[in-house]
Amino acid sequence: MGKETLVVGSKVKDFIKDSDLRSDGDLVEALSSKVEEMLKCAMSRCKENGRSTVRPCDL
Numbered sequence: 001m002g003k004e005t006l007v008v009g010s011k012v013k014d015f016i017k018d019s020d021l022r023s024d025g026d027l028v029e030a031l032s033s034k035v036e037e038m039l040k041c042a043m044s045r046c047k048e049n050g051r052s053t054v055r056p057c058d059l
Contacts, residue, residue, distance in 0.1 A: 006032045006039075
């Protein structure tokens with residue numbers, strides 16, 4: 001399975017642009033990788049706690 005983009009690129013770019021900054025072409029991919037890492041950790045914590053629902057506290 002290839003890398004899937006987990007964030008909405010246009011939203012990320014608009015958010016940065018609203019602060020009068022520009023975003024690098026690879027930013028969305030890097031951010032998506034960070035989100036994937038966070039979700040994997042959250043899912044692991046969820047399983048360790050015997051739950052099947054990932055909650056905000058797992059982040």
